[in-house]
Amino acid sequence: MRLYDTESGEIRPLELRDPGKVSLYACGPTVYDHPHLGHARQAMTYDIVRRYLEWCGLDVHHAANVTDIDDNIINRATREGSTEPEIAAVWKDVYDAAIFDGLDILRPHTRPHATEYVDEMVAFIQTLVDNGSAYANDSGVYLRVASVNDYGGLVHRSLDDLREGAGARVEVDDTKEDPLDFALWKAAKPAEPTWPSPWGEGRPGWHIECVAMSLDVLGDGFDLHGGGTDLVFPHHTNERAEAIAAGRDFARHWMHNAMLNIDGEKMSKSLNNFRTIQDLLDEHPLNGRALRLLLLQTHYRKTMEINPEVMEQARGGIERIDAMGRKAAAAGVSTDGAALDADAVTAFRTAMDDDMGTPEAVATVFETVRRANAALDAGEDAAGLVATVVDLAGALGIRVGDAGAGGDDDAEIDALVAARTDARSAKDFAEADRLRDELTARGIVVEDTPTGPIWHRG
């Protein structure tokens, strides 16, 4: 598989540290508020990477941190008269429900929490202080950026370029030797949670947690490190700098997913077009899967558009896949042991191996859906094609729905559908239509097939 690597700036083969095994670290959330659509794209991107690699037969270790101590958490705790651990616990649950349950994203195998890693972080910082790449003063401990070889390598910018930005934008902190130097450890401030350290009470800086945790969980020279493009600088640049300064082998490959726009504009709190995942999920029962399809139909490195219209369009796509599933189930097609369609699998693989070409991979799935429907209509053996759709869609995390039953009133609906079938047999079409209207009013869609009617919840 070839992937775009942010550091080298080119698409290059994913070369694994240990053959057959993939170690993946995707930066996780800071838990203090509702997760939004941007979090969904981020989490979904690495969920798809993982699912595809697993589908290819690789043994993936997916790790994602949970940042449970930072300024935002402290501020919220203060504002609500709560405590930081409480805030973090509550919002982590909200995140998990929306992301993992709502969007059918696989839980990372390992989810280290920052507050559980303070000892490791302190030890890491000690290494940096000992080897002269970090210095302590009254306000904390800082990384001496100028001492790091190729500091701006990930963003492809020189130290001078970066200083220009830092000087222009940031309040110059004269306790630092260089405006670019950043905090590894922050000295205690009043009313903030603190941990002991050789440099006094305080709390860890932002970037140190990911370095300490990724290297501990996945080991030196792990394969893939990912996150949103907005993390390239400073977060990932600084993680990388810390690892380099400590003489550790860090990520072999960096990947970053693009941002998303709502109604043509960037999503932000100030523009008031901020959407939480839960809002979207509540809007329509198909939205979780529709969002996944929408995300898959755009390449992960391209800014994508999201608005009510495209969500509706994506729902249409999901319904198309489900309709095939229902039709196949009604025709009694068994996919057990059916041989997959080799052409489709090859096309799918080729697309995915080329820097996660999910839009083309999805196109292959839909083409296979059409071929399966045609075979089903013609009464030909469609098992292989249906199995291919289920398999390939599954590799992308899309489940193919079937009958759509599962409500408390299933028996009642079955009875109405049966009554309609009887009316149709008796050519009493007025009664048949009345019964169908009644079902429609209950949100049930009835589809007549050669093997009898099937129904699902619309």
Add this chain to the structure above:
RNA sequence: GCGCCGGUGCCCGAGCGGCCCAAGGGAACGGCCUGCAAAGCCGUACAGUCGCGGGUUCAAAUCCCGCCCGGCGCUCCA
């Protein structure tokens, strides 16, 4: 301001030197199927300038230059 990424049909989006008179999804239209529908299949119209203007090349949506527009980053935001 500096750096980076984009601008493709009605909408969303692939394609990134010849296989493109440009994939796939959604919407539209016609046909088949149906008692009528729905779903599905088949077909059609949509891109006659692939943001605009130059250039390179036998050949450009695809490469180069300039401009316009949108996005991201420039210290804690996915």
